Amino acid sequence: MSKRIFITGIWHETNTFAATQTGLDDFHAYQYAEGDEIFAAFADTNTEIGGAMNAAIELDLNLVPGLFAGAVPSGLITAAAFNTLVERTLELLMGAGDVDGVLVHLHGAAVADGVPEADAAILAAIRQQLPPDIPIVATFDLHANLSEALIAGADALVGYDTYPHNDMGARGAEAAQILHRMLWSTKRPTKILRKLPFAPPPQVQGTAAAPVAGIMAKMHDMETWGGIWSASIAWGFPYSDVAHLGVGILVQGDDYSHATRIADDLALTIWHQRGDFDAGLVGVEEAVRSAMAAPQGPIILVDVADNAGGGAPADGTTILAELLDQSASNAVVVIQDIQAVRIAKALGVGGMFSGNVGGKSDDLHGPPVPLVGSIIFQQAVRYERRGDYMTGQQIDLGEVAVIQAGGVTVMLTEAKAMPFDADHLGAAEIVAERQQIIVVKSAIAWQAHFRAFAKGEIYVDTPGVCASNLARFNYGNLDRAIYPIDEDGIYPPK
Ligand SMILES: [Zn+2]
Incomplete structure (x- = not known):
């Protein structure tokens, strides 16, 4: 039996x-x-x-x-x-x-x-x-x-x-x-x-x-x-x-x-x-500049600190603000923002969006950024992951709106989009392979899909609850020195 x-x-x-x-x-x-x-x-x-x-x-x-x-x-x-x-x-x-x-x-x-x-x-x-x-x-x-x-x-x-x-x-x-x-x-x-x-x-x-x-x-x-x-x-x-x-x-x-x-x-x-184990971070201004200057895209700008799969809100605006400042072209950013999506939904496709996006869940990931652009896509998005990572997982992003602000495409979602593949972009009619710059709010998981066609990647030194620079955090419960939070630790323990 x-x-x-x-x-x-x-x-x-x-x-x-x-x-x-x-x-x-x-x-x-x-x-x-x-x-x-x-x-x-x-x-x-x-x-x-x-x-x-x-x-x-x-x-x-x-x-x-x-x-x-x-x-x-x-x-x-x-x-x-x-x-x-x-x-x-x-x-x-x-x-x-x-x-x-x-x-x-x-x-x-x-x-x-x-x-x-x-x-x-x-x-x-x-x-x-x-x-x-x-x-x-x-x-x-x-x-x-x-x-x-x-x-x-x-x-x-x-x-x-x-x-x-x-x-x-x-x-x-x-x-x-x-x-x-x-x-x-x-x-x-x-x-x-x-x-x-x-x-x-x-x-x-x-x-x-x-x-x-x-x-x-x-x-x-x-x-x-x-x-x-x-x-x-x-x-x-x-x-x-x-x-x-x-x-x-x-x-x-x-x-x-x-x-x-x-x-x-x-x-x-x-x-x-x-x-x-070196994190090799690049400042946001330099990161955007070199991604724009790259002869071929897509260049992946990795926003580890706002890692949607690691507990961050996925509404961080540090890289978005810099892309708008430098008038980047052919760049895509995904931001979770329920309020902004609802505004866009009320206006409908073809309408002109004007409002603050992102930076609303806390004050750790950059402030809300004023965004003006036309609404080029709006509908509820559900899909099943097809890539190697979390294959078959059912994803519901809720209502989604895509705003075209000059050369910057901002995909606004109700739920966090974890960029383990490009299916979320595809579901909103954004072709990942054709972008010059793709911002991913992820540490490593993005690699499973995007590395196959990306022409470069830059880890950006942004603020947030998943920042790679661990010295940014105040730990209160550690009972020993831990590298690299502290200068060094002791091993084997005495
Ligand atoms: Zn894990």
């Missing part, structure tokens, strides 16, 4: 510097499914649950659905939302009857109001409701801030190996395989966690480029050594003011000393290369 596996997940990357909190509505607005809805939502998608579903067929596991709740990366999760999600998970687990194992899909950088280690708290709550011999396997994001409590909460944990993340399906399948291995034996891996006093900004965490690519290759090689079940490096989410901030190395194997040696080797390898 096939084993019954409870599958559930709560996924949030919490930017504790963001101005607004994340409530239950934010989960329902982005990703929320319970029971069989989960299977309908994630079948054949490159997600942890999609991957686990495929593996379950091969391994003859009977998946029993809990819930999956995911919100766009944003501010602190409210205590009420967190309690509701955890309690509902436990209710569904209770209602599932006897289960043989549990798969939990987490982010690893979730912070709730009063619960700095939210992911660990979710695992602990599930563990408490299960007999101790029932195995739990969890997945986490490459941006997780791993902690001892999180690692203790599951029998094994599997992290994404890619950024941009395009191996969620594979990691979901790997988690199911590891769980499967535990179902007929009492054997569990020894888990070795090493934490570095090092928090590189996401911009330099890309797994296809140096120095991360070489380190991941070394890890993958070690992962094939005898007796190793799985190894992961979580590069951390630095916009989280928590004591457990920083890079974490997790090695799981049969033998304690073997796993320890590998974890220590990887930790020292990363520590010695910390100086190579």
Whole structure:
């Protein structure tokens, strides 16, 4: 008889510097499914649950659905939302009857109001409701801030190996395989966690480029050594003011000393290369000037500080203002601005828009910018992601308006547009390949699509809650010096 596996997940990357909190509505607005809805939502998608579903067929596991709740990366999760999600998970687990194992899909950088280690708290709550011999396997994001409590909460944990993340399906399948291995034996891996006093900004965490690519290759090689079940490096989410901030190395194997040696080797390898994680930022004026002067476009201006996928509002105006100032031509910027969209909607296509756009959600991402231009597109936009990243994900941007202000095209949206591909531009009749300048509010995820045709990229030194210059932030909860927030840290700890 096939084993019954409870599958559930709560996924949030919490930017504790963001101005607004994340409530239950934010989960329902982005990703929320319970029971069989989960299977309908994630079948054949490159997600942890999609991957686990495929593996379950091969391994003859009977998946029993809990819930999956995911919100766009944003501010602190409210205590009420967190309690509701955890309690509902436990209710569904209770209602599932006897289960043989549990798969939990987490982010690893979730912070709730009063619960700095939210992911660990979710695992602990599930563990408490299960007999101790029932195995739990969890997945986490490459941006997780791993902690001892999180690692203790599951029998094994599997992290994404890619950024941009395009191996969620594979990691979901790997988690199911590891769980499967535990179902007929009492054997569990020894888990070795090493934490570095090092928090590189996401911009330099890309797994296809140096120095991360070489380190991941070394890890993958070690992962094939005898007796190793799985190894992961979580590069951390630095916009989280928590004591457990920083890079974490997790090695799981049969033998304690073997796993320890590998974890220590990887930790020292990363520590010695910390100086190579250089953000290479360019000032906004120079960035716009050189993008305009480039012989061929598109040139990607990367607005990391206003990273729509990292908890920023995606309404930052610093680059838009400079493009207008320098009368850029053939440039496109996407700004979330509900008020401006409504004004444009009332005027309709062909109307003349005149009003302030962006900079309305807080005062950290540049002030609202006066914009005058004709409305060349207006309608509600929904689409399904077709690229390699978050493939198949359903996106609803709400009402959208495109304003043509001289050579600058401003796409105004009701919901944040995460530029993991150019589908959002295409849906508003903007052809990405024909632009000279494309502004992306993203750290690395944009690369999965735009690098294939972009003629250049410039990381711009803009202000905001996802700024690459970590010295801009006031951390209050760190209990040790962390590089590069501080001049340096100490490793190994004394
Ligand atoms: Zn991530």
